[in-house]
Amino acid sequence: MTDLGLGKVANDFADLIRRRKLPEVVYVTRPTMPNLEGYVQMLAGIWERKLLTNQGPLHNELEEKLRSFLGVEHLSLFCNGTIALLVALEALRINSGEVITTPFTFPATTHSLYWNRVRPVFCDIDPVTLNLDPSKIERLIGPDTRAILGVHVYGRPCDVEAIDRIASIHGLNVIYDAAHAFGVRYKNNSLLSYGDISILSFHGTKLFTTAEGGALVCSTNDRRQRVNSLKNFGIADEETVIGPGINGKMSEFQAAFGLMQMELIGDEISNRRNLAALYKELLAGIPGIQIPADVPETVSTYAYFPVLIDATRFGMTRDQLFVLLRECNIFARKYFYPLISSASCYSALPSATTSHLPVAERISRQVLCLPIYGSLDPQTVGVISKIIAGAQEVATRGTAARATS
Ligand SMILES: *Cc1c(COP(=O)(O)O)cnc(C)c1O
Numbered sequence: 001m002t003d004l005g006l007g008k009v010a011n012d013f014a015d016l017i018r019r020r021k022l023p024e025v026v027y028v029t030r031p032t033m034p035n036l037e038g039y040v041q042m043l044a045g046i047w048e049r050k051l052l053t054n055q056g057p058l059h060n061e062l063e064e065k066l067r068s069f070l071g072v073e074h075l076s077l078f079c080n081g082t083i084a085l086l087v088a089l090e091a092l093r094i095n096s097g098e099v100i101t102t103p104f105t106f107p108a109t110t111h112s113l114y115w116n117r118v119r120p121v122f123c124d125i126d127p128v129t130l131n132l133d134p135s136k137i138e139r140l141i142g143p144d145t146r147a148i149l150g151v152h153v154y155g156r157p158c159d160v161e162a163i164d165r166i167a168s169i170h171g172l173n174v175i176y177d178a179a180h181a182f183g184v185r186y187k188n189n190s191l192l193s194y195g196d197i198s199i200l201s202f203h204g205t206k207l208f209t210t211a212e213g214g215a216l217v218c219s220t221n222d223r224r225q226r227v228n229s230l231k232n233f234g235i236a237d238e239e240t241v242i243g244p245g246i247n248g249k250m251s252e253f254q255a256a257f258g259l260m261q262m263e264l265i266g267d268e269i270s271n272r273r274n275l276a277a278l279y280k281e282l283l284a285g286i287p288g289i290q291i292p293a294d295v296p297e298t299v300s301t302y303a304y305f306p307v308l309i310d311a312t313r314f315g316m317t318r319d320q321l322f323v324l325l326r327e328c329n330i331f332a333r334k335y336f337y338p339l340i341s342s343a344s345c346y347s348a349l350p351s352a353t354t355s356h357l358p359v360a361e362r363i364s365r366q367v368l369c370l371p372i373y374g375s376l377d378p379q380t381v382g383v384i385s386k387i388i389a390g391a392q393e394v395a396t397r398g399t400a401a402r403a404t405s
Helices: 007-020 036-049 057-070 081-091 107-115 160-170 221-230 252-283 318-327 358-366 378-404
Strands: 074-078 098-101 119-122 145-151 173-177 197-201 214-218 235-237 305-309 367-370
Touching: 007 318, 007 378, 036 057, 036 252, 057 074, 057 252, 074 081, 074 221, 081 107, 081 173, 081 197, 081 214, 081 221, 098 107, 107 119, 107 145, 145 160, 160 173, 214 221, 221 235, 252 305, 252 378, 305 358, 318 367, 318 378, 358 367
Parallel strands: 098 119, 098 145, 145 173, 173 197
Antiparallel strands: 074 214, 197 214, 305 367
16 A cells, blocks of 8 residues: 555554455545436427527526525526636626635635736635634735635635624625535525625536536626626627626526436435434544534535544544545545645735645645535445544554554
């Protein structure tokens, strides 16, 4: 096996791998696949109508169903979440200056600012929510600050009330990248109803998927009209272009897949809840494994299952556990490592200095997302948990042996 740098206990790890290795690779996620015959039937309808895109009937039906399922007033479908984010910024006319954002996210969040000619200002995260730390936002606000772009990482709500307060004091817009927050409820509301605009991603790795796809949620009908024009080249009517739009439209093929997914999403979410509860039970009490507690008053949909590894107590680093799990055919993911602020396109920014982002730095080195998806066998969760518990035992036994040798 790959050298974990654990010296004389390598044999014990080899034994653990031999006993626990799964016969097939388990990925961090798998899409919920709708019934193929049903999808073919929907395709037959598309063939008949010959309407392939531009607000077709399936597109409009999916918009309607998602509005009601998510409990939001104004929703607009997109070809993907990244373009939804670009349009969100342009809809609020944020195309210069600075936006305060988190470094602990998928690259698309930060790149959306770059594409709108906005300079990202990275703010450290809170060790509990793992999202923007509101107590560190205000010191970053300057004359060029236009907005706050938060991310509900793993579907865990940002401190939306505190962010709202800061934004209204300073006259800033608030945008949430809610790519992970499909169906999340906070204080009996959709989490998507906070801020000026939230965006969702329906990428194949997300909880609800249309292969590629996304949506934008906003609070007024006027704004939705502007968004709808901007995602269609800025076209408002046959003779009016309101601004420099883009092509962000969702096709009928994606919408058909989404409509089929709608029928499975309730079971998908409840299966994930059961699996998350099982992980919590089985991983509880393993020294050095911390499961971030659910944010209070939140109903989670468990798009991800992150754990934090404290290398000192666990006996191995996150990277060592990552390799060990791979050896056992378990493909966990280091979401989000390294921080996007350390990418060469951003690392020269003053706010990207690692000493300004100590919590994000630490969390990005400790976090590991374990497999979770509705069709994951609970027995596999059992095996993964046993490997983690076994790894800790072997690794700390090694430490004890080294300490006395
Ligand atoms: C997946 C993801 C995106 C990008 O969404 P796409 O639909 O793939 O463009 C943006 N932000 C976050 C946090 C994501 O996880």
